[in-house]
Amino acid sequence: MHIKFEPMDKATAEHLRSGGADANGNAPERRISDGTGVPCRCCMQMVGKGEPYLIAAWRPFTATHAYAETGPVFLHADLCTPAPIEQDQLPAFLQSPDYILRGYDADQRTIYGTGGVVKLSEIEARLEELLTSPGVEAVHIRSSRNNCYHCKAVRAETA
Known part of the structure; x- marks a missing residue:
């Protein structure tokens, strides 16, 4: 069996980057990375020191139900390209x-x-x-x- 790893979908990333509301109805927070512990869920690479990133609430499910957890995620504030995995x-x-x-x-x-x-x-x-x-x-x-x-x-x- 082979395994594939899937990042945040591009449509969600673009929605958040354009200031769209996150899963809690808030605009994403914009920050600057200190270079440690900021994994981008869109490209599945770390956000580098000095690079802008967003913090947003995200629910990685297509429907809402009791098991559809919402939590914070980081993503590059600017367009990023998924790492070749x-x-x-x-x-x-x-x-x-x-x-x-x-x-x-x-x-x-x-x-x-x-x-x-x-x-x-x-x-x-x-x-x-x-x-x-x-x-x-x-x-x-x-x-x-x-x-x-x-x-x-x-x-x-x-x-």
């Missing part, structure tokens, strides 16, 4: 020692028993285990310290 390769912006992984079904609802904190070095094995589990369609990767959404992992289409 090879299939099955963890995005380079995942730099913390561990993350929360949680499986979701086709209705984007949490599958109980799939969530847990996983060491960075063990993420790929856990993703493979989760994505081959019955009913799991996607896995969210979140900060283990702040629960912020980073990206989504799905089974990659094979040619």
Whole structure:
């Protein structure tokens, strides 16, 4: 099985960059990066020191329901290009020692028993285990310290 990592969609990023309301109805906050701990959810790269970025509330789900969590995300304030990520390769912006992984079904609802904190070095094995589990369609990767959404992992289409 091959794994694909999906960033924030471009339409959402452009909406936020143009001052559109976030998931809580607020305009994104504009800041300047100090060069540490600011992972852009759109390009899946770190925001560099001195670069402007936005903080916004985002709900990475297509519908609202009890499991559709909303939380803060960072993204470059200016247009950015997603990093080329090879299939099955963890995005380079995942730099913390561990993350929360949680499986979701086709209705984007949490599958109980799939969530847990996983060491960075063990993420790929856990993703493979989760994505081959019955009913799991996607896995969210979140900060283990702040629960912020980073990206989504799905089974990659094979040619």
